[in-house]
Amino acid sequence: MDNALYVGLSNQMVLKRQMDIVANNIANSDTTGFKFESLMTREVPGAPAFTLGGPRPVKFVGSDGVARDFGQGGLRRTDAALDVGIEGQGFLKVTTKNGDRFTRDGHLRTDANGLLTTQAGDPVADDGGGTITIDPQKPGEITITPDGVVSQGKERIGKLGVYNFPSLSALEKTGDNYYQNASNQAPVVTTDAKLRQGMLETSNVNPILQITKLIEVSRAYEQVTQMMSTESDLSRTSVARLGKAN
Known part of the structure; x- marks a missing residue:
């Protein structure tokens, strides 16, 4: 017994x-x-x-x-210029004090210096691993194309990188809607995913x-x-x- x-x-x-x-x-x-x-x-x-x-x-x-x-969550319209919903497989790369992290949360903002960041204040990477800065003093509408090109008015200022992995088993949840690369797989910029400006991906x-x-x-x-x-x-x-x- x-x-x-x-x-x-x-x-x-x-x-x-x-x-x-x-x-x-x-x-x-x-x-x-x-x-x-x-x-x-x-x-x-x-x-x-x-x-x-x-x-x-x-x-x-x-x-x-x-x-x-x-699996893909639905896309919800917000009409906010710095909101981007990811359609397809891929992640935004974020630089934190603990290293690179990856997220599907495209609710972005700028800090006091115009640096494009997450809501937590962590810089979002461009397709080369650098950062994107929007000049708060310059006029012009912010636009983000489906392939990630960020423009202010008619001037291109950067391109958001959408990164993916050969196997998503490489990702480990770390909190704050972030994942970390827990493997030796190298993230690569993908062109398969599309960014939808003014939208956010909902939970699946x-x-x-x-x-x-x-x-x-x-x-x-x-x-x-x-x-x-x-x-x-x-x-x-x-x-x-x-x-x-x-």
């Missing part, structure tokens, strides 16, 4: 982690460029249990990492599906808890009967 309790406990731990991930998906359903995640699970073999019928295999439940769906989370998933996981957790309680009661009853027999 102890094996059943240990297996149940391993299942509870995985379900708790799964609930946290689904709840985080729901909480970020309105976060620009957020990509929903799923917990992957696997069987973990344990030492065989010895019963009257001989040894029987025991398998625990374990987590096997988090899968992230980088489907709230209804995620709420349904949260209910399913919660019910599974309750069922495992009930099973463990039943097993515990049976164990106590068996010990009590053995005590009376002696």
Whole structure:
């Protein structure tokens, strides 16, 4: 019976982690460029249990990492000149105090010196890895073409780089809607993605599906808890009967 309790406990731990991930998906359903995640699970073999019928295999439940769906989110119109929605695979490269980061969040702004940055104030890279500066003293409308060319009036001032990786498994989430390159893959500028000025990419989370998933996981957790309680009661009853027999 102890094996059943240990297996149940391993299942509870995985379900708790799964609930946290689904709840985080729901909480970020309105976060620009957020990509929903799923917990992957696997069987973990344990030492065989010895019963009257001989040894029987025991398998625990374990987590096997988090899968992230980088599917395209919808594009929402904002009409803000420095908002860019990425259509297709790719990321903006951002320079932070902790190194290069990558994001799908194109809600950009300029700092006091006209440097193009994220809302957190981190400079956004051009297609050569440099920065883009918009002169606040110069007149002229800011335009960003689908291939990333940034112009002020009729003057070209830079080109936003959209970077991609041979495999998106290279990316690891670091918070603040940023990813870091956790591999030896080199990011390359891609021409497949398009930038849509005055738009932002929405999260690709489907709230209804995620709420349904949260209910399913919660019910599974309750069922495992009930099973463990039943097993515990049976164990106590068996010990009590053995005590009376002696």
